[in-house]
Amino acid sequence: MTKISNSETLALHAGWRADPATGAVQPPIYQTTSFQFQNADHASRLFALEELGPIYTRIGNPTNDVLEQRLAALEGGAAALVLASGQAASAFAIQNLARAGDNIVSSTDLYGGTWNLFANTLKDQGIEVRFVDPQDPEAFARATDERTRAYYAETLPNPKLQVFPIAEVAAIGRKLGIPLIVDNTAAPLLARPFDHGAAIVVYSTTKYIGGHGSSIGGAIIDGGNFDWEAAAARQPALNTPDPSYHGAVWVEATRALGPVAYIIKARTTLLRDLGAALSPFNAFLTLQGIETLPLRIERHSSNAQKVAEFLSRHPEVTKVIYPGLQTGTARARADAVLKGGYGGLVGFELAGGRDAGRRFIDALTLHYHVANIGDARSLAIHPASTTHSQLSAEDQRKTGVTEGYVRLSVGIEHIDDILADLERGLEAAQSFKAAAE
Numbered sequence: 001m002t003k004i005s006n007s008e009t010l011a012l013h014a015g016w017r018a019d020p021a022t023g024a025v026q027p028p029i030y031q032t033t034s035f036q037f038q039n040a041d042h043a044s045r046l047f048a049l050e051e052l053g054p055i056y057t058r059i060g061n062p063t064n065d066v067l068e069q070r071l072a073a074l075e076g077g078a079a080a081l082v083l084a085s086g087q088a089a090s091a092f093a094i095q096n097l098a099r100a101g102d103n104i105v106s107s108t109d110l111y112g113g114t115w116n117l118f119a120n121t122l123k124d125q126g127i128e129v130r131f132v133d134p135q136d137p138e139a140f141a142r143a144t145d146e147r148t149r150a151y152y153a154e155t156l157p158n159p160k161l162q163v164f165p166i167a168e169v170a171a172i173g174r175k176l177g178i179p180l181i182v183d184n185t186a187a188p189l190l191a192r193p194f195d196h197g198a199a200i201v202v203y204s205t206t207k208y209i210g211g212h213g214s215s216i217g218g219a220i221i222d223g224g225n226f227d228w229e230a231a232a233a234r235q236p237a238l239n240t241p242d243p244s245y246h247g248a249v250w251v252e253a254t255r256a257l258g259p260v261a262y263i264i265k266a267r268t269t270l271l272r273d274l275g276a277a278l279s280p281f282n283a284f285l286t287l288q289g290i291e292t293l294p295l296r297i298e299r300h301s302s303n304a305q306k307v308a309e310f311l312s313r314h315p316e317v318t319k320v321i322y323p324g325l326q327t328g329t330a331r332a333r334a335d336a337v338l339k340g341g342y343g344g345l346v347g348f349e350l351a352g353g354r355d356a357g358r359r360f361i362d363a364l365t366l367h368y369h370v371a372n373i374g375d376a377r378s379l380a381i382h383p384a385s386t387t388h389s390q391l392s393a394e395d396q397r398k399t400g401v402t403e404g405y406v407r408l409s410v411g412i413e414h415i416d417d418i419l420a421d422l423e424r425g426l427e428a429a430q431s432f433k434a435a436a437e
C-alpha cells in the first residue's frame with residue numbers, strides 16, 4: 001500500500017491487508033494461547049528479541065498486533081501496546097519508568113480511577129505522585145526533583161473540560177529529560193499529543209476508540225520521539241541493566257528495532273509479569289469500532305456543539321461547560337490542541353441543584369444513565385449523587401462537580417432526538433423547581 005497519512009483511511013487499513021492463509025478481509029481472532037516455533041533457532045531468536053513475533057498470548061497476539069499497528073499509525077507513533085483496560089495502560093505507562101523511591105508529577109484534573117491509582121496504589125508501591133494545577137505549566141517544573149521520571153496529564157479532562165497545555169509542559173519536561181505522558185481518551189483524532197511534544201499517549205479504548213460500549217481495553221503508544229539515552233541519568237529504567245531480562249539495557253537491546261525501547265520494555269517485563277493482557281476477541285471488537293472512529297468523532301463533536309448551544313439558551317441552565325463555548329486562555333488552549341471539533345463531552349449546571357439533577361436524569365428516555373463516556377449512544381449522569389457521592393461537598397467542588405452538575409456524553413443519534421430528550425429532562429427539572437418554590 002502507498003504511504004497514507006489520512007485518519008479516515010488509516011482507520012480502515014493500517015496494520016492489515018488480508019489473511020495470508022485464507023484471504024479473509026477482517027483480521028481473524030487468533031483465539032489461541034500459544035504459537036508453535038518454526039524450530040529451536042527461531043524460538044531462541046524470539047526470546048532474545050532478535051526477531052519479533054508471537055510466543056504466548058499474555059505477551060502478544062496477532063489480532064492484538066493489528067490493533068497495535070492501527071493505533072500507532074493513527075496517533076503518529078512508533079509502536080503501541082494494547083492492554084486489558086485503560087487503568088492497566090495508565091499504571092504500566094508509569095511503572096515502566098518509575099520505581100520505588102521515584103516520583104512523577106501529574107495534573108490534578110484526572111479521571112477518578114486514575115486519581116485513586118496515583119494517590120493510593122502507586123503510593124503503596126513507593127511511587128509518589130505530586131499533583132499540580134494543570135493551568136500553570138511552570139508548576140510541573142517547580143514540583144520536579146532528581147527522582148522525577150515522568151509528567152502526566154489528560155488532554156481533555158472532565159468535568160472541567162479545560163484542555164491541558166501539552167506543548168508548554170512537554171517542552172519543560174524535554175529540557176529536563178522528562179517525558180510527558182498524555183491520556184488522550186476523550187479526544188482521539190481531535191488531539192495529536194505527539195505533534196505537541198508528548199512522548200507517550202495512553203488510552204482507555206473502552207471509550208471513543210471502541211465506541212460501542214462492548215469491550216474494556218487500553219493502549220499505550222510510544223511516540224518514538226524521546227531520546228532516552230540522552231537522558232540516561234534521569235531514566236535509569238531504560239539505561240541500566242534490567243535484572244528481570246538477563247541484564248538487558250533496553251535502549252541497547254532494542255536498537256535494531258527502531259525507537260521502541262520504552263514500549264518493548266513495557267511488553268516484555270510489565271505485561272509479562274503483571275499479565276493485564278487484552279483478549280484477542282476484545283481486540284477484534286475494538287478494531288471494528290476504529291473503522292468508523294473518524295466519522296463518529298466528527299458527529300460526536302458537531303452534536304455536542306449543538307447541545308452546548310441549546311443548553312446555554314435554556315432558562316433552567318445556569319452554566320454550560322464545553323470547550324467550543326469557552327473564551328480567553330481556556331479557548332486558546334482548546335484551539336491550539338483540538339482540531340476538527342471540541343469532542344463529545346458537555347457539562348452543565350441546573351438552577352434547581354441536586355434534586356433537579358436527579359429529576360432531570362430520571363426523565364430522560366433516550367439517554368442511557370451510565371457511568372461511561374464515548375459510546376455511540378448518548379449517555380448522562382448526575383455525578384453529585386453517583387460517581388462523586390463519596391466525596392465531601394468541598395471535595396466535590398474542588399473536582400468541578402456542583403450539586404446541580406450533569407455530565408453528558410453526546411452520542412451520534414439525530415440531533416433532534418437528542419435535544420428532544422434533553423428538553424424532556426429540563427421540563428422535569430423545571431416542574432420540580434416550580435413545585436419546591
Ligand code: PLP
Binds near residue numbers: 087111218
Ligand atoms: N482514562 C480516562 C480519561 C477515563 O475516562 C477512563 C475510564 O473512564 C480511564 C482512563 C480508565 O479506563 P478503563 O475503564 O478502560 O480502565
